[in-house]
Amino acid sequence: MNDAMPIGTDLLVLAGHTAAGKPTLAAHLAKVLGGEIISADSRQVYRGMDLGTGKDLVDYRIGDFTVPYHLIDILPAGQRYSLYDFQRDFQTVYQDIHSRGKLPLLCGGTGLYTESVLKGYFLPDAPVDPEFRLSLAKQSDGELTELLKSMVPLHNQSDTTDRERLLRALEIARNAPFREHPVASVFPMKAQVFILFFDAESRRKRITERLSQRLESGMIEEVQALLKTVKPEDLMYYGLEYKYLTLYCIGKISYEEMFNSLNTAIHQFAKRQMTWFRGMERRGIPVHWIPGELPLNEKLDLILTS
């Protein structure tokens, strides 16, 4: 491990909004520090979802050196992946990297995933339980919501928007009290957190330009190929690019509508990411902010001397 990082740092985190240039910076950091990248991206886990997720694997190649990366391309498109899966996979990979004497570098734009690691969220194992679900079958959504409220504090509305989520939330809630700590937890670790960002105006400009580029580079063809094996509704479930490009591919919206709506949706997403990262800092996680306009070597210096 490199002496530039403070003694005891066992995880380096690089977060930031979409289109901020995380992969390039992460790759150079990993090369300099002898590190390996762990992706914190809820969509790049899927194979075949590349342009749409901004999966720029070429950025992980610097000259003839390829930075090792993890939690990318681990599932076929169409499957489900969740916070729980991520946290479990992260722990496995993290320990593996450490056992080989390398520095893990968590890099990605999914704020919830990143924070679940930094805060060491306690996520008990909660398998789907058909018997338990059957026992709730006669109760209304309203009754189930009340039941859930009596078991755990509600985080927001999202657990109660539909029955499927309600049942799942109840299943999880009833497992929570029985386990004090997750088994073989790697938390808490000593992490250094860096967030790469641009001001709102250039952020939007970069997103729009990148969208045009990706459309020209075959993003539509990527979605068409995915639609051969994945149902439209399952692909749209992934949101953003996959939602709007699917709607375009199945003829529900025009090209212009697709471009404009998607562009706006990505802008809004990037804004939400920034809200999350600011909140993360407010919630007590020390953050170093890295302005995106800086040249690469200055960004590296800034991080390596922090």
Next chain:
RNA sequence: GGUACCAUAGCUCAGUUGGUAGAGCAACGGACUGAAAAUCCGUGAGUCCGUGGUUCAAAUCCACGUGGUACCA
């Protein structure tokens, strides 16, 4: 050139018989523990095209001007 219609928030438009304005979208801020690229909450903003006139009072009625749209020559 003539006739008709239109001109209100960044955009698309509402605005009853005259009482100094409002929705949706966008923008901005926030929340967030098993879908998180999801889901949800909140906020601001307008010389109501211009100038005159009628009136206690005009986005609203009248005249003229400007710009746009459609049709007729």
